[in-house]
Amino acid sequence: MTMASDELYPYLLDPKLTTQVWGGDELVKLYGKNGDPNARLGESWECWDEDRVRNGTLAGSTVGELRGRLGAQLLGDIDASRIFPVLTKIITAHDWLSVQVHPDDAYAQRVEHQPFGKTECWYVLAAQPDAEIVYGWSRDTSRDEYEARVADGTLGELLRKISVKEGDTVYIPHGLVHAIGPGVTVFETQQASDLTYRMFDYNRLGLDGKPRQLHVEKAADVLDYAQTTSGALRQIDYHFEGLDRTALIADENFIVERVTAVAEPATMATSNRPLILTTLEHAMEVSTAGGSAMLxxxxxxxxxxxxGRCTVASQGPSAAFMFVTPPASDRQLPARLLAAGVAQADVDAFMAQFRSADASTLAGAPL
Structure with a gap:
């Protein structure tokens, strides 16, 4: 179905705010969200299937309703009958999040009857000087040892904590035990799933005054028990489409970058994929042939x-923003990096953080 071009404009999204036992007031006071600062808000769901459009001719529609109305006009060749495939959030942690793990797609489909498991990543927006996260195991372990330590309360002895700082990127594939620590704010990109298996929650009560549910056995089914040695990821700075960009993540689920717009307009191609743009400290204008919006x-x-294309321009000297898109192919970002003059060895090292990739034969890959 062909849609009028005035329906293909930048959709400003009204985020869902969630209360959390580990939440605080930062989303309202520091990040400008329209909520109660006393409500212990922890997450702002910036782009997901039930967010509503707040501007233009499609105002009031959810992203899911856009899928039904626009189909390929919104998603390209992504299946429009399934939930929007990427979920982005701003998460502010006032206290430790639960120690948790997420399943892969196969387990989610077989056991939970849901389409997606959950691989995610964090770009650290802010962190206290001593901020830490749980990231994997300190040594190899096993299901038997995990279950025994959950039972006797010594699981923490196996957890690996690492320091994080503003600007770090952390990749969390399915199966990796993890937790965000207090004083950390992240921009999270994830598969569109809320499947979380809690293994330990500090014996605290939820907002309803009851202990929060644990999922010890399901976690045991999906955990990777190998020692974790990696941490914050290597990033690549490059210049493309007239914009300074930092490549952060590139796997089969999403490409994530930090991009800087300037006052002079620059145009980005969609590569037949939806783009998610979240401004950071400063405002910018985003335009397509169908209209424009001020973020x-x-x-x-x-x-x-x-x-097809969207144009970005800052309202001051510069405006940084997060750029997220489901990849058109596993070659999309490597091809773009090589076209921008990044050395082959650097591209290979970057991509090796996510999967085995051969970026040496990329002619014709969409940029």
Missing amino acids: ERFQTALIPAAA
Whole structure:
């Protein structure tokens, strides 16, 4: 179905805010979200299937309703009958999140009857000087040892904690035990799933005054028990489409970058994929042939795939923003990096952080 071009504009999204036992007031006071600062808000779901459009001719529609109305115009060749495949959040941790793990797609489909498991990543927006996260095991372990330590309360002895700072990127594949620590704020990109298996929650009560549910056996089914030695990821700075960009993540689920717009407009291609843009500290204007929108700080816009191109321009000297898209192919970001003059060895080292990839034969890959 062909849609009028005035329906292919930047959709400003109204995020869902969630209360959490580990939440605080930062989302309202520091990130400008429209909520109760006393409500212990922990997450702002910036782009997901039930967020509503707040501007233009499709105002009031959810992203899911856009899928039904626009189909390939929104998603390109991604299956429009399934939930929007990427979920982005801003998460502010006032206390430790639960020690947890997520399943892969196969387990989610077989056991939970849901389409997606959950691989995710964090870009650290802010962190206290002593901020830490749980990231994997300190040594190899096993299901038997895990279950015994959960039972006797010594699981913490196996957990590996690492320091994080503003600007770090952390990749969390399915199966990796993890937790965000207090004083850390992240921009999270994940598969569109809320499947979380808690293994330990500090014996605290939920907001309803009851102990929060643990999922010890399901976690045991999906955990990777090998020692974790990696930490914050290597990033690549490059210049492409007139914009300074930092490549952060590139796997089969999403590409994540930090991009800087300047006052002079620059145009980005959609590569027949929806784009998710979230401003950081400063405002910028985003335009397509179908219209334009002003993004204030920490606001999110969804660009439909069929827009073809979108133009960004800061309202001051510069405006950084997060750029997220489901990849058109596993070669998309490597091809872009090589086209921008990044050395082959650097591209290979970057991609090796996520999967085995051969970026040496990339002619014709969409940029």
